[in-house]
Amino acid sequence: MQLHFTKDVLPDSVSTDFQNLNKFNEQQFHRLIEILFQFLLEPKETERFMQHLTEFAGEHGMSAGPLRNLMKSVLLVPQGALKKNLTAEQIKDDLLTLGLNEEKAAHFAQQWGEHYAALSRLAVGQTLMVNQLVDMEWKFGVTVGTSEVQKVGNVFLQLKLVVRKGNSTENVYMELTLPQFYNFLHEMERAKASMECFS
Amino acid sequence: MAAAVSGEDFTNLQLLLKAPSKDAVRDVCVQSHRAPSRRLAETTAAAFSIPAAQAAQLVQSLHILSHHVLFYNLSSPEQILALFPESFHSSLKNLITKILLENSPTWRTEAVSDQISLPQLKELDWRVDMVTGSDSVSRMSVPTCLVQLKMEDPCPSAGGESVSTVTVELSRESLDTILDGLGRIRDQLSVVAGK
Numbered sequence: 001m002q003l004h005f006t007k008d009v010l011p012d013s014v015s016t017d018f019q020n021l022n023k024f025n026e027q028q029f030h031r032l033i034e035i036l037f038q039f040l041l042e043p044k045e046t047e048r049f050m051q052h053l054t055e056f057a058g059e060h061g062m063s064a065g066p067l068r069n070l071m072k073s074v075l076l077v078p079q080g081a082l083k084k085n086l087t088a089e090q091i092k093d094d095l096l097t098l099g100l101n102e103e104k105a106a107h108f109a110q111q112w113g114e115h116y117a118a119l120s121r122l123a124v125g126q127t128l129m130v131n132q133l134v135d136m137e138w139k140f141g142v143t144v145g146t147s148e149v150q151k152v153g154n155v156f157l158q159l160k161l162v163v164r165k166g167n168s169t170e171n172v173y174m175e176l177t178l179p180q181f182y183n184f185l186h187e188m189e190r191a192k193a194s195m196e197c198f199s
Numbered sequence: 200m201a202a203a204v205s206g207e208d209f210t211n212l213q214l215l216l217k218a219p220s221k222d223a224v225r226d227v228c229v230q231s232h233r234a235p236s237r238r239l240a241e242t243t244a245a246a247f248s249i250p251a252a253q254a255a256q257l258v259q260s261l262h263i264l265s266h267h268v269l270f271y272n273l274s275s276p277e278q279i280l281a282l283f284p285e286s287f288h289s290s291l292k293n294l295i296t297k298i299l300l301e302n303s304p305t306w307r308t309e310a311v312s313d314q315i316s317l318p319q320l321k322e323l324d325w326r327v328d329m330v331t332g333s334d335s336v337s338r339m340s341v342p343t344c345l346v347q348l349k350m351e352d353p354c355p356s357a358g359g360e361s362v363s364t365v366t367v368e369l370s371r372e373s374l375d376t377i378l379d380g381l382g383r384i385r386d387q388l389s390v391v392a393g394k
Binding site for chain 2: 082083084085120123124126127128129130131132133136138140142143146148149150151152154155156157158159161163172173174175176177178180181182183184185187188189190191192194195198
C-alpha cells in the first residue's frame, strides 16, 4: 500500500478499522470526525476525547473499547499528515487507499482543509525549544548611597528572566547599567530585524 | 566602611615622615586604600625602617582616612586639609591631601562598580536560526532566536562561580514582547532622565 502519510507498514487491523468506519451513517460519521478534530486541536485533552467516545458509544449502542481502538487507528492519518504537511487531496487519497468510501473520505479531507492552518500552528508550537524564555520582569531605580560612598546617583536596571527548563522554570536575575541596557535593546532590535528577513 | 578619623589616626600618619621618598608615601596610600593587609604592613615596615606594629597602625589609619574622604566625597583641598589637626606637619599634610585628591576619582569609580549588586550582565550574544524540521513537523520554516547572556557576580557566595552563562531561546512573538517591554523601560528612563 502506497501511502502519503506514512512509510511504515501498517498492521492489518488498521485496514479493517477503516472499513468498519464505512458502516457508520453520515450523521454518526460526521460526529466522530468532529470529536476527532476537537481532540487534534487540543491534544492535551485526552480525558475529554475518551469521554466523548464513550458517550458516543453509549448513544449508538456499541461498546466503547472497540470504538476507542478504531479511533486510535484513524488518528494515525491526521498525525502523520501533519508531520508531512499533506494537502487535503493527499489525505483523501490515503483514506481511499485505506478503504474509506468516497463520501466519507471527501468529508474528512474537507474538514482537514478547514482546520489545517490551526493544526499546523499547533504542530509548529510543539517544536522543541531549548531554555525557552517564558517571562521577563524588570525594575529600575537609582542607587542613592552605599557603604563606601555616601552619595551616589546611578541608575540601575534589574531583570528577571523566567526560563523553562524541562517541566519546571528557572529564574535568572541580573543587573544592567544604563549603557548595558541600551546595548541590550540595540542587540535585540538587530535580532528582530534579522528574524524579519526570513518572513 | 567609613569610620571617623581619630586623633590617634593622625598621630599614626606622622610615621609617613619616615618614608624614604614621596613615591613611597604615594604607594602606601594607594595600597592601603584597597586593603590594609599584613603583607603591606611588613613591606612598609621594611621600607620605612619602623617596627611592624607601627607600620600596621599606619596602614590602618591611612585606610580609614582614604575611605572617609571617599565616603563623604571630599573633593576640594580645603575640605581635606580641614580634617587634619592644627599641629600636623604642614608639608606632609599637603602631600597626603594631594595624593588623596589625585586618586579620589579612580577610587570612586571603583567603589561604584564594586558595589553589591545582582550578577551583572557582561556580554550578550545572539543568533537567529531557521528551524527547517522537527519531530512534530518534518518540513517547516520558522525562525527562532538564541540569546546567550554572560553574567558576573561581583560577590559570589562561597564556593560559587562568579561567571555564569545562560542561553535562552526566543520565538518571534517572545522577541516582540521583550522589545515591547524594553521600549517601555527606555521611555520610563527618559522621563526620569528628563527630571
